[in-house]
Amino acid sequence: MISTALALRGVEISFDATTLAFDCTIAAGGIVAVAGASGSGKSTLFNVIAGFEPPDRGEVRIFGEEMAGRPPAERPVSVIFQEHNLFAHLDVATNVGFGISAALRLGAAERMKVEDALSRVGLAGFGSRLPPTLSGGERQRVALARAFVRHRPILLLDEPFAALDPGLRTEMRSLIRDLHQEEGNTILMITHHPDDVRALAESVIFLDQGRIIAHDETARFFERRDIPAISRFLG
Known part of the structure; x- marks a missing residue:
C-alpha cells in the first residue's frame, strides 16, 4: 500500500479580499509538478506546506501528522527557492553545512556528509569557493546539496530551473531525477514549462485563481483540453 506523504483538507488562506483554497492528497515517493499561471497560488501552496504562512482554516497533514502550530524548522520539509538563498560571504561547504546545523557545529562525520553531498551533485572540490564565483547552475547544485544533507522526506522546488539556459x-533535470531515485523522497516542483513536467513529473497539480482545478497523472494531463487555463499552459 502506498502511503500518503501530504494531505491538505479544506485549507483556506486569505489575503485582503482574496481567498485561496487547497484540497489535495499526494502519495509518498513521487515527483509532482505544480503548474499554473503567475498569481494562481503556487508559491502560497508551498508556503502553507512548509509552514511559512499558516492557513486560516483546514488541515495540513504530512505523513499523517497535523502540522498546525509546527514551525518550518520542525517540519519534515526542505525548500529550494528560485534565488537559492545562499550566503554570498560564506564558502560553499559552510552553506551546505547549514543544512545540518544552523549553529555550524560540525564534527568530522558531519563534514564528511557535506563533502559527500557536494560530490553527489557534481561539485567535489568546490567547498572553499564563494557563491558569487559560481555559475547559476552551480549555485543551484549547492542548494540541492544543502537540501539533501537534511534528509527530509519532502522536497519543495520553487522554479528550480528558472534562471538556467536550456542545456x-x-x-539539472537529470540530476534531480538521479538524486530522487537515490533518496526515494517526495518532490513537489513549481514550473512554468511543460517540458519540465514531461521530463520529471509522475503527476501534475494545476492551479487557477487560487484553486487546485486538476490533479492528474502526467500522461492524462497532457491530453486535457477541457479547461482553458490548462490549454493555455500546454500551448
Missing part, C-alpha cells in the same frame, strides 16, 4: 536545464 543546464536538461542537466
Whole structure:
C-alpha cells in the first residue's frame, strides 16, 4: 500500500479580499509538478506546506501528522527557492553545512556528509569557493546539496530551473531525477514549462485563481483540453 506523504483538507488562506483554497492528497515517493499561471497560488501552496504562512482554516497533514502550530524548522520539509538563498560571504561547504546545523557545529562525520553531498551533485572540490564565483547552475547544485544533507522526506522546488539556459536545464533535470531515485523522497516542483513536467513529473497539480482545478497523472494531463487555463499552459 502506498502511503500518503501530504494531505491538505479544506485549507483556506486569505489575503485582503482574496481567498485561496487547497484540497489535495499526494502519495509518498513521487515527483509532482505544480503548474499554473503567475498569481494562481503556487508559491502560497508551498508556503502553507512548509509552514511559512499558516492557513486560516483546514488541515495540513504530512505523513499523517497535523502540522498546525509546527514551525518550518520542525517540519519534515526542505525548500529550494528560485534565488537559492545562499550566503554570498560564506564558502560553499559552510552553506551546505547549514543544512545540518544552523549553529555550524560540525564534527568530522558531519563534514564528511557535506563533502559527500557536494560530490553527489557534481561539485567535489568546490567547498572553499564563494557563491558569487559560481555559475547559476552551480549555485543551484549547492542548494540541492544543502537540501539533501537534511534528509527530509519532502522536497519543495520553487522554479528550480528558472534562471538556467536550456542545456543546464536538461542537466539539472537529470540530476534531480538521479538524486530522487537515490533518496526515494517526495518532490513537489513549481514550473512554468511543460517540458519540465514531461521530463520529471509522475503527476501534475494545476492551479487557477487560487484553486487546485486538476490533479492528474502526467500522461492524462497532457491530453486535457477541457479547461482553458490548462490549454493555455500546454500551448
